[in-house]
Amino acid sequence: MTKKTCIIFGVSGIVGRNLAEHLVGRGDWKVIGVSRHRPPDLNGIEHRSCDLNDPDDVKQALRDLGPISCAFYATWSRQANEHANCLSNGAMFRKSRRFIPVLSGLLQS
Ligand SMILES: NC(=O)c1ccc[n+]([C@@H]2O[C@H](COP(=O)([O-])OP(=O)(O)OC[C@H]3O[C@@H](n4cnc5c(N)ncnc54)[C@H](OP(=O)(O)O)[C@@H]3O)[C@@H](O)[C@H]2O)c1
Secondary structure (H helix, E strand, C coil): CCCEEEEEECCCCHHHHHHHHHHHHHCCEEEEEEECCCCCCCCCEEEEECCCCCHHHHHHHCCCCCCECEEEECCCCCCCCHHHHHHHHHHHHHHHHHHHHHHHCCECC
8 A cells, every 4th residue: 555644743642642653553654753852652654853943953853754645744832821831932934934845845645
């Protein structure tokens, strides 16, 4: 079976990990997961470590990616209050938009 490939940002978190395990369990997806820390027991999932707030780190982590079918953004960093949540996570998402062209160049239908 030819597998489609996806990349999941936030793969060590609740949403990202469950999504990754669901897709791997289907058998028709290759999953590349991204987070700063490699979670334990990440069976069947290729992991790449980087800090999304560090563009050079992201560039290094995403090098040599082959074609992908889709990307999921499930990254989240809890702060002291909701205002700080919005500021911090908004800033991280805006920084992350920089690598969208890189991912778009790899997208296949
Ligand atoms: N609006 C809200 O109140 C709210 C609350 C919770 C979640 N959410 C949304 O729900 C989704 C995920 O939630 P969740 O409960 O699964 O979150 P979670 O369990 O806290 O997981 C967060 C993920 O983001 C990664 N991450 C955090 N900072 C990072 C950084 N600087 N660079 C790279 N990776 C980073 C973490 O991995 P590492 O720590 O290993 O890097 C982890 O994999 C997100 O889309 C989030 O916006 C919204």
